[in-house]
Amino acid sequence: MxxxxxxxxxxxxxxxxxxxxxxxxxxxxxxxxxxxxxxVSGGWIRSEGRWHEASATSRRLRADAGLRERVTPVDRDAAAALYRDLCGADLPDEDTLRECFGAPPAQPPSPLRLGDSGPRPGFRETRVYRILFAGELSPDDLTALGEAWQMPITGDPADPGTRVLGSARRQVRGDAFRWDLRRVAAGAAWGLDVTCDLLGDRDEAVGVLLHGLTTRMREQGMLPVTVDRFR
Incomplete structure (x- = not known):
């Protein structure tokens, strides 16, 4: 579109x-x-000069801290500028790039929920998600996130025992959203635990919020790993 x-x-x-x-x-x-x-993913290497399926690289990126040090998240404009500098051509549009991603995985089974105690009073539905990220957040990164989300940093980043570093809330046309920034996996990763209290019949705001939160974390150098739904 x-x-x-x-x-x-x-x-x-x-x-x-x-x-x-x-x-x-x-x-x-x-x-x-x-x-x-x-x-799914595709990669382009200057020495090869072509786009190819790159799911193995994407998987390694989540597990290999050394490889992550050689990778920087960028937006499409920056990617297009670099591509033009390296090969003198325009970056293919996103539909064209998807053609090299390979076949998507088979339809996953119905997800298992950890529990469902019903919606919060006054709402039609309550959902709980966790967006998991690989990487490290520096004190400057935490400050930037706090400013972007109007989120006070309430935990001590220097204390390895601190799990939740801050929480933020938003209201969107009657829907209520809250997310907690936390260390997970014994400090090996970071997560955003997102609670969505939905009032009406539509849930598009959930997708917009999860995408926006992921983009903000990527701007601080974090790599998204998965979006799990627990409820």
Missing amino acids: AGSPPALHYYVLYDAAGAPEGLLAEEFLLAPDYSSAGL
Whole structure:
């Protein structure tokens, strides 16, 4: 659709000497409730000069801290500028890039929920998501997130025992949203625990919020791993 915002996540890949050598374009496949159903990606390396399926690289990126040090998240405009510098051509549009992603994973089974105590009083439905990220947040990153979300940093980042660093709330046309920024997996990762109290019959605001929160974390150098729904 003309005028639609970029849907793919872009990353610059650097070689061992710190020079840009390629691009990675990723897309999370979402279930109807906006939880993750899979991750597909394509990569371009200057030495090869072509786009190719890159799911193995995307998986390594989540597990290999050394590889993450050679990758920087960027927006589409920055990716297009770098691509033009490296090969003198325009970055393909997102539909064209998707053609190199390969077949999406098979339809996942119906998700298992950890529990459902019913919606919060006054709402039609309550959902709880966790967006999981790989990477590290510096004190400056935490300050930037606090300012962007009007979220006081209430936990001590220097204390490894601190789990929740801050919480934020939003209201959107009667729907209520809250998210907690926390350390997870014994400090090996970060997560946003997002509670969505929905009033009306539509849930588009959930997708918009989860996408926006993911984008904000990527701007601080974090790599999204998955979006799980617990309720």
